Every structure is written in structure tokens, then in C-alpha cells.
Amino acid sequence: MNQPNPGLPSTHHRRVACSFRDNLLRQIFQISLTSLNQLKNDVASRLQELALSLALKCLSFDFVGTSIDESSEEFETVQIPSSWRPLLEDSSTLQIFFDYYVITKAPLSKEALECLVRLASVRRSLFTNDGTRSKFLAHLMTGTKEILQTGQGLADHDNYHEYCRLLGRFRVNCLLSELVNVEGYSDWIQLVAEFTLKSLQSWQWASSSVYYLLGLWSRLVTSVPYLKGDAPSLLDEFVPKITEGFITSRFNSVQAGFPDDPSENPLDNVELLQDQLDCFPHLCRFQYESSGFYIINIMEPILQSYTEIVRLQTFANSELSIIEAKLTWIVHIIAVILKIKQSTGCSVEAQEVLDAELSARVLQLINITDSGLHSQRYGELSKQRLDRAILIFFQHFRRSYVGDQAVHSSKQLYARLSELLGLHDHLLLLNVIVGKIATNLKCYTESEEVIDHTLSLFLELASGYMTGKLLLKLDTVKFMIANHTREHFCFLEEDRCSRSRTTFYYTIGWLIFMEDSPLKFRSSMQPLLQVFLSLESTLDSMFRADTVKYALVGLMRDLRGIAMATSSRKSYGLLFDWLYPAHMPLLLKGITHWTDTPEVTTPLLKFMAEFVLNKAQRLTFDSSSPNGILLFREVSKLLVAYGTRILSLPNPADIYAYKYKGIWISLTILTRALAGNYVNFGVFELYGDRALSDALDIALKMTLSIPLADVLAFQKLTKAYFSFLEVLFSNHMSFILNLDTATFTHIVGSLESALKGLDSNISSQCASAVDNLAAFYFNNITMGEAPTSPAAINLARHIADCPTLFPQILKTLVELVLFEECSNQWSLSRPILSLILISEQIFTDLKAQILASQPADQQQRLAACFDKLMADVTRSLDSKNRDKFTQNLTVFRHEFRVK
Structure with a gap:
């Protein structure tokens, strides 16, 4: 029931599902109840099992088409149609399921x-009025109360887990003011x-179920300000006990000890930790004074013991x-309280x-976490968890x-912090x-998680x-900006933390x-300048040493x-002038010596991909500056050096890591340089400079070395390949048309293959290229007289050789x-018009087909x-005519698909 058919579009599936819901589903549910x-x-009996399963299928139906995944536990309200109202308002409907809970055994x-x-x-x-809804709610409360009184099942x-979910549903659909007015609420x-409280005490048994119960209590306390009337909510009596029970249960879990398996310890499992703590601040702040103290x-x-x-x-x-x-749990709890x-x-x-x-108290803790005996524990998991909790608190x-x-x-907060600290x-x-x-960056060398979390906070600040x-x-x-070296920050020594750099x-x-000072920039770059000078002075014969490798990476x-x-243009200019021309040869030397080592080539190529990216128009040079052209020359040299060497190497077992990854980054570099709008590419041909031709030639050779099946199999490679083709067909058409017919048809054929793909961004790029x-x-050719330019003559020849x-x-x-x-x-509509007009x-043949x-x-x-599709469309490709065709196509598609 409501299972998608992979062969049908989702809209067709939705139409069928809606028709089934409106015409048959209610009767089927009625049959299950009878x-x-x-x-x-x-x-x-087996029939009991089938009838119950059928009822559940009916109630789990995707009534409004928001999701076909019915296995998800997380749904908000069930959008049952109004025609079901009599069934839901009949008390026997609810009661039959409470009865079956009592008379059957799991499952x-x-x-x-x-x-x-x-x-x-x-x-x-869904309910006729508030009265019928109150009766329904009272029935639910009575049924759940009886289960609690007997403890059955x-x-x-x-x-147990499902019953906790049932109690948790009260928070989604019921207001506190409705609950307190139901007889038997207290x-x-x-x-x-x-x-x-029992669930909290049985933390090993109920850890994944407690979330639903805490969610219910959280919703109840947040509803208190809107509570009218004299009926007592009794929350003042119970919520502080639950708050204390939760903290005690965390301590008990610590005392019992968890294995050091991250999947078992909630302090390592971030998702589970969020589940457990999400509802907690509302409970704490409900009676904040008593909970806080x-x-x-x-x-x-505990802090006293830790200090001693x-x-x-x-x-x-x-x-x-x-x-x-224990301190980690308390810091997490205080952090989440401060969140709201x-x-x-x-x-x-x-x-x-x-x-x-x-x-x-947390700030006092921070004063001692890195002192004395504690400063020798950076390799311990429990110490790492505590420091991660402190970062979340910050x-x-x-x-x-x-x-x-x-x-x-x-x-008031700062006045009190002033008095205390x-x-x-x-x-x-x-x-x-x-x-x-x-301190974390200086002392941690063994925990990538702590380093990454620390750097995330630093970047946020x-x-x-x-x-x-x-x-x-x-x-x-100021010290960090001037002394960002491995002597001061040990994680820079560690190869495993290399990506964090x-x-x-x-x-x-x-x-x-941010300081906007060229002088400060140059002085701050001194540590990197020393690395450059050291590598540049290294002899070629020594350049394959491991020390060189790690320094270069x-x-x-x-x-x-x-x-x-x-x-910005100014900050980019500072970096460009610092690097070019003095230090660019080192990049070329690095690529030529380490082509076969992706550990080196990947970071080097990724740096160049970032360096040539014209984001926020930062690569805007003066009108008299040749810098854009000079930068492209460096790109060309680098790509030619890498491409010629990587293509000459035999294919390894892990071809993606050793070849394809470097190739897709190279394509990204060239695509960004071609589309950056900071180079007048006509200059190269005008002055006989082969930088552009060589870069395009090697890029094409790299793409042709990869089978199309592999291009489409690796997501990042797919994206880079088709972005590159889009730029070529947009700005360098003559290069494409000068290729031999076999290569040309292979490239255009790859565009057609990707049009059918699931990724709309890639199919849009292909549509643009076509x-x-x-x-x-x-x-x-169509509108011109006999083609005169070499590019047009080549295209006419390609199409004549491959008329289909x-x-x-x-x-x-x-x-x-x-x-x-x-x-x-x-x-997709854009190339359709161009192709029809050709x-x-x-x-006409396609229409007949x-x-x-x-x-x-x-x-x-x-x-x-079909006849309406070309109504008022002329034989031109101006934007007004294109827009008219797109409108016609939208109407055509809608009318064609009406059954």
C-alpha cells in the first residue's frame, strides 16, 4: 500500500495514491476495525495479526503526499481526511487498540x-468541536493511565519504547490547558x-526512549505561561524531581562505566546527546532557582576534587x-541551559x-583543566570529551x-561575573x-575532533x-598572528591533523x-616565507625526501x-604580489617532482583552484595590469606539467585517488580561470602565445583518458567535467569545433548522456552547452549563407558526417x-527551440514518432x-522569442500529460 513504483513519475504515483485514499482507504480501515x-x-490467531497489521498500514498512509517514507518515527500530525471523522469520534475505535494491547503479546x-x-x-x-476532541483526549489519557497502573506489557x-512514543505524542497535539481540564488529570x-523517574533510573534499559518523555515534559512547561483558569497543572511538584532525576541518571551511567566505543558512549555520540539534552533547558528554567542551585x-x-x-x-x-x-555532563547541561x-x-x-x-563554575573549571596533573592527560578520551564540552559551552x-x-x-550577568571572577x-x-x-591548539596532537572543534569556534569568533x-x-x-608555527602549535606537526591547517x-x-595593513600582512607571512625559502633552496636531488613532502603539503x-x-580586491592583491613572481616556480617544481603522489598534488592543486577563483570579484586588476594574463600563464604551466606526467603513468588499482581526483581538480582550476572574467583570451592567439592552447589541449587529453562510464560514476568528477564543457561551449567554441569528428561526437554524446541524469544542475549545464x-x-549555417569561418565549416562537416x-x-x-x-x-526549453529551428x-519526424x-x-x-507549441514563435533566437517558446512549452507539457 502506497509503495512507489520506480518506473512511474512521482506525480503519477501521487495521483494514484490520492484516488486510492479518497475512494477505498476508509472502507479498508473499516474492514480492519470490524x-x-x-x-x-x-x-x-493469524487473522488477528493480519487485521492489526492492516489497520496500522491504513493509519500510516501518506495522506497528503509529504513523504513516501512511512518507516520514519518523526512525523508531526497525521492528516486523516474529514470523511473519517465518524470513525475517529466513535470511542470504540480507540478502545479496540487498547483492548488488543491488553489481550495480545509482543510483537x-x-x-x-x-x-x-x-x-x-x-x-x-478533524473533530466536530472542542467537546468531541476533549472526549477523545480523555479516552487516550484513561487508556494510557490504565497501562501505567497495571504495568502490563x-x-x-x-x-516500552512504543509506549514512551505514545506519551510523547501528547506534546504534539494537546495543549496543557486541555489536559488539566480532563477528569483524572492529577x-x-x-x-x-x-x-x-523510573525510566531515568533504568537508564541502561530506557536510554533511547527517555527522549520522548522529556519532550512531553518540556512541551508542558513551555505551555505554562498560556495556562488560564484555576485548574492546577501540578508541574511545580514534579518537574524539579525529573530535572534532578535526569542529572542523577547521567552520573549513574558514568559510575557504571561505558566502553570506549563511541557508538556506546552518549558523550561521543553527538546525535544522541542532542536528543537527550534538547528538551532539558526548558525543564531547568521552569524552576530555575532550585534547578540552578x-x-x-x-x-x-566534584570541582573541588578535580582542583585538588x-x-x-x-x-x-x-x-x-x-x-x-561527571564534569563533562555538567558542562554540557550548563551549555544547553545557556542556549535558550x-x-x-x-x-x-x-x-x-x-x-x-x-x-x-565552568570558567573556574577552565582555569585548572590545563594545569598540573591534568596537563599530562591530553591523550585520554575522558579529558578530550571534557574539553569538547567546554568548547560547546563557549x-x-x-x-x-x-x-x-x-x-x-x-x-546583571557581567556584574555577578565581576564579583565572582x-x-x-x-x-x-x-x-x-x-x-x-x-592552549588546545598548542597541547592537542592526538585528537582531530578537539582540534577541529577548537578551530570551528576560533573561526566563528x-x-x-x-x-x-x-x-x-x-x-x-596578536601572538598567534605573528607566530603561527609548529614550535608554538604542535598540531601543525601532526600529519593526521594536516587538513585542519x-x-x-x-x-x-x-x-x-581585517587589520587592512600591508605591513602587518608581510610581517604575519614571515613564518610561511621561511618555509618557502627553505623549500626553494632544496636541491632537486633532495626534493623527494619525506621532510620536503610534509613541508610542501x-x-x-x-x-x-x-x-x-x-x-576583496585589496586583500587578494596583497597575496598575489607576495606570491608572484617570486614563489610560483616552487609550485611547478612540486608538481613535477611529486606527480605520482596524490598526498602532495591534491593540496597543491586545491590551493591553485582557490587562488584562481574570482569570488566577490576579488580578481580585478588595474586596466594597465597584465596580472590576469600572467596568472593564466602560471595555470597553464602547472596544468601542462601535471597533465603530461599523470597521463604517462600506468593506471593503479585505486584509479580515483591516484588519477581521477587530480584530473577533476585540474579541470576545476581551468574552468575557474576561463570563466573568471579577468583574462582577455584573444591576446594569446594574437601574440602567438600557446598558454591557452596548451592548457585546453592537456585538459582535453585528460578528459578523454577517462571512460564516460567513470566520468558519470564519480560525483565530483562528473561535476568538474560538465562545468568545463559548459565553459568551452560558451566561450571557446572554435576549440571544440576544430577537433576531429570522432572526438567532437564523443563530447557531444557525453552531453546527451548527462541530460538524462538525475542531477538537475548538471543537466542544466549540458542543456546550456547544447x-x-x-x-x-x-x-x-542555417541562417547564414555558405559558411565562411573555419569553425562554421568544421561544424558543418561534423554534422554532415554524423547526421543523427x-x-x-x-x-x-x-x-x-x-x-x-x-x-x-x-x-531544457532553450536548446529545444534552437534545435527545432535548425x-x-x-x-516533424519526431512529432510523428x-x-x-x-x-x-x-x-x-x-x-x-503539438500544433500550439510553435504558435507565435518566429525563426529567431532573440530572448523575447525564446521566452514565448518556453511559455508555449509549459502549456504544451501540461496539456500533453492530462490523461
Whole structure:
């Protein structure tokens, strides 16, 4: 039921599904209910199982076509049609599933609960009025209460999980004001609270199910401000206990010990951690004073123990790991509390003071995490988890309390932090954050996760306009900008952290360019200049040494980061003048000596791909400057050096890593250089310079060395290949047309193959390339007199040698538009017009073919549709005529597809 047929377009599937829903589904659901009632006494029968399964299928139907994936647990409301209203308002419908939960055993009892989960999620507007909805809600509450009172079936883990989901559905569709007015609410909420506390105590049993329960309590407490009337919610009594129960359960889990398998420990599993903590801040802030001081009271003795360990020479590793794990949980909890700033229980001022109290404890912890015995533990997983929690705390604290607006609106927080720690403004606090960032970068060499997380925070601070300016005032940041070497930052030594260097230098570059000083730029680049000078002075005979390899790879990653940070003409100009012409020969030397080693060539080519990218029009040179041409010459030399050598090497087992990856980056470099609009390419031919010809020749050779099946099999290679072809057909048509006919037809054939692909961006690029080719033929051959230019003569020869080329592409395009779901119809319409205008006979033949493939009784109507397609379209390719054709095509497609 509602399973997609891969052979049909999704719109057709949706039409069938809607028709089935409107005409048959309700009756089928009615049959399942009747069967369930009749089979109630037929214990453990196969028919019971089938009837329950059928009911679940009906309730799981994708009623509004939002998703065909019915296995997902995460859905909001179930959009049951209004015609089902009598069934849902009949109390026996709900009751039959509660009955089946009681009389069956797992897995049938779980299916009964699944049906109840979906019924609990039906849209509010389905019910006739508030009275009928209240009766339905009361019935759900009574049923769930009885399960809690008896505990029946909850010893089965699947039942338990599904029952937690059922309670969780109350948060999606029910308001607190509705719940409190239902008779028996106080008993129900008390039982749910007791059940939640038991679930928290049984953390090993219920870890994945607790999320639904916490979600329910979170929704209830956020609804309290909107609660009217005198009916007591009783949340004041239960929520603090649940808050405390959650924290206790985390500590118990730590005490019991997790294996060091990241999939098992929630502190390593980020998704599970988010699930567990997402709802928690609302619970804490509901009774913030009591929750806040509870957290402080349990943290203080642990923090005290951790502080005392600093002075010891040795300490039992297992005990210290448990202390660190408990502190990690508390820091995560405080971080997530700071993430939101709403509170129902106290004033904004009181809330800020409590935020300061909690933050102060984390800041105290930060003062000792890198001292004494703790400074020897960077290789320990528990220490790494703690430092990652501290980084998350910094991220949430910064978003809430750092910045001009935040300081003015957070006076109470900074006043209290000043009393506790002497931190009276956000510059001092920023200094603490940057101090921790610098310490992590200096001390961590074994954990990529900590390094990457640290660099992510550093970049976030540097790229913020306000925080970036503030960072430049700090001595720590000034030191980092001037001394970004491996002597000061040990992670730069580590090969495993090599990729992180780009982010580090992107951030350093961002800060350098923010100062807008050529003098500061040159002094800041001194560490990189020393690496350049060292490599440039290395003899050719020594250039294949490992030390050279690691230095060259590091330098390329560093330079790429700096290049990424140049976002203006001025900052790019500083980097360009620093590199060219003095240091460009090293890149060529690196490529020629290390062609067979992708560890070296990949970062080098990726740097060049970034360096030639004209983002934000940063590559804009003065009108009298030859820099654009000089840069392209360097690109050409590099590509020719790499291409000629890589093509001469035998194919290795891992051909993508060793050949294709370098080739697609090379194509990206050339595509960006050709499309960057900073080179007048006519200059090369005019002055007999072969830089352009050589670059295009080697790029073509590299593309032709890859079988088309492989081009289409690797996503990044596919993207680079067709981006390159789009630029060639747009700006370098004569190069394409000067090729021999076999190569030309291979390239155009590859465009047709990709038109049929699933990626709309790539098919749009191919459509653009085909349109440029067809438009060239139309303007120079169809509409012109005898072709005179060499390019036009070549194209006429190619088409004469391969007369089926254009008809085949037109057929592919028309069939795509008529029979497929294409999100890029506008792009596909452009080449269709160009191809029709080349030869209307081709179009007439295609029309006859398509009509012949349709049912006989439809052919007359469809022929009329075809006739309208060219209405008011003239024989020209001006934009007005193209737009008219596109409009006609949209109408044509719609009318053609009407059954």
C-alpha cells in the first residue's frame, strides 16, 4: 500500500495514491476495525495479526503526499481526511487498540501501540468541536493511565519504547490547558511523572526512549505561561524531581562505566546527546532557582576534587576519568541551559544572575583543566570529551552574552561575573575563550575532533564582525598572528591533523586582512616565507625526501586557507604580489617532482583552484595590469606539467585517488580561470602565445583518458567535467569545433548522456552547452549563407558526417520534458527551440514518432497540442522569442500529460 513504483513519475504515483485514499482507504480501515472486533476472542490467531497489521498500514498512509517514507518515527500530525471523522469520534475505535494491547503479546501488542501513536497524532481540525476532541483526549489519557497502573506489557523493550512514543505524542497535539481540564488529570500526571523517574533510573534499559518523555515534559512547561483558569497543572511538584532525576541518571551511567566505543558512549555520540539534552533547558528554567542551585551543589564537590588533583604527582586513572565524565555532563547541561534565554519561574535579572553563577563554575573549571596533573592527560578520551564540552559551552555563551548588544542587555550577568571572577565585560571573557583555544591548539596532537572543534569556534569568533574586531585587541591573538608555527602549535606537526591547517590559516588570514595593513600582512607571512625559502633552496636531488613532502603539503594547505580569507580586491592583491613572481616556480617544481603522489598534488592543486577563483570579484586588476594574463600563464604551466606526467603513468588499482581526483581538480582550476572574467583570451592567439592552447589541449587529453562510464560514476568528477564543457561551449567554441569528428561526437554524446541524469544542475549545464552549439549552427549555417569561418565549416562537416546527432539530442530533450519529472524545464526549453529551428523536418519526424507511440484515441488531441507549441514563435533566437517558446512549452507539457 502506497509503495512507489520506480518506473512511474512521482506525480503519477501521487495521483494514484490520492484516488486510492479518497475512494477505498476508509472502507479498508473499516474492514480492519470490524475484523478486529470479530476476532477479539480468537486468541493468537493469524487473522488477528493480519487485521492489526492492516489497520496500522491504513493509519500510516501518506495522506497528503509529504513523504513516501512511512518507516520514519518523526512525523508531526497525521492528516486523516474529514470523511473519517465518524470513525475517529466513535470511542470504540480507540478502545479496540487498547483492548488488543491488553489481550495480545509482543510483537502484536507493539503494533496496537503503534496504531494508538498515530491516532494520538491526528490533526485537531478533524473533530466536530472542542467537546468531541476533549472526549477523545480523555479516552487516550484513561487508556494510557490504565497501562501505567497495571504495568502490563512494559517489561517488553519494544512495547516500552512504543509506549514512551505514545506519551510523547501528547506534546504534539494537546495543549496543557486541555489536559488539566480532563477528569483524572492529577492521577495521570502523577503516574507519568513516576514512570519518567523510573525510566531515568533504568537508564541502561530506557536510554533511547527517555527522549520522548522529556519532550512531553518540556512541551508542558513551555505551555505554562498560556495556562488560564484555576485548574492546577501540578508541574511545580514534579518537574524539579525529573530535572534532578535526569542529572542523577547521567552520573549513574558514568559510575557504571561505558566502553570506549563511541557508538556506546552518549558523550561521543553527538546525535544522541542532542536528543537527550534538547528538551532539558526548558525543564531547568521552569524552576530555575532550585534547578540552578541543585546543579551548583552537585558540581562544587566534584570541582573541588578535580582542583585538588592538580597538585598531585599521580592519581588513579579510572577515578579521574569518572570525575572528568561527571564534569563533562555538567558542562554540557550548563551549555544547553545557556542556549535558550526564556524562563517562566523568575525575572530576566534573576535569570541572568543564575546564568552567571553556573557559567562561573565552568570558567573556574577552565582555569585548572590545563594545569598540573591534568596537563599530562591530553591523550585520554575522558579529558578530550571534557574539553569538547567546554568548547560547546563557549559557543552557547558567546551567542547569548558576547557582543555589543549582549553586554548592554546583560548587565546583571557581567556584574555577578565581576564579583565572582573579576570578569566585568565581554573583552575579558573573550580573552578566556581565546586562551583556551590557544592552549588546545598548542597541547592537542592526538585528537582531530578537539582540534577541529577548537578551530570551528576560533573561526566563528574571527568571522563575526564585532567579535573579530575585539579579537585583534587581545595579546594572545596578536601572538598567534605573528607566530603561527609548529614550535608554538604542535598540531601543525601532526600529519593526521594536516587538513585542519586550512581552517587554522583561513582564520589567521581573516584576522590579518581585517587589520587592512600591508605591513602587518608581510610581517604575519614571515613564518610561511621561511618555509618557502627553505623549500626553494632544496636541491632537486633532495626534493623527494619525506621532510620536503610534509613541508610542501603543509605549506599548500596553509596557503589555501590564506587564499580563502581574501574576500576583496585589496586583500587578494596583497597575496598575489607576495606570491608572484617570486614563489610560483616552487609550485611547478612540486608538481613535477611529486606527480605520482596524490598526498602532495591534491593540496597543491586545491590551493591553485582557490587562488584562481574570482569570488566577490576579488580578481580585478588595474586596466594597465597584465596580472590576469600572467596568472593564466602560471595555470597553464602547472596544468601542462601535471597533465603530461599523470597521463604517462600506468593506471593503479585505486584509479580515483591516484588519477581521477587530480584530473577533476585540474579541470576545476581551468574552468575557474576561463570563466573568471579577468583574462582577455584573444591576446594569446594574437601574440602567438600557446598558454591557452596548451592548457585546453592537456585538459582535453585528460578528459578523454577517462571512460564516460567513470566520468558519470564519480560525483565530483562528473561535476568538474560538465562545468568545463559548459565553459568551452560558451566561450571557446572554435576549440571544440576544430577537433576531429570522432572526438567532437564523443563530447557531444557525453552531453546527451548527462541530460538524462538525475542531477538537475548538471543537466542544466549540458542543456546550456547544447544550446550554444545549436545556436552557433543556426546563426552561422542555417541562417547564414555558405559558411565562411573555419569553425562554421568544421561544424558543418561534423554534422554532415554524423547526421543523427542533433535529431537524437532533440528527441532526448523533448522526451525529458514530456515524460519525466524535470525541475529545470526552463533550462531544457532553450536548446529545444534552437534545435527545432535548425531543421523543422527533424521536429516533424519526431512529432510523428511520439504520436505513433501514444494510444490511438489520444492522437488527435495530442497532435493539436503539438500544433500550439510553435504558435507565435518566429525563426529567431532573440530572448523575447525564446521566452514565448518556453511559455508555449509549459502549456504544451501540461496539456500533453492530462490523461
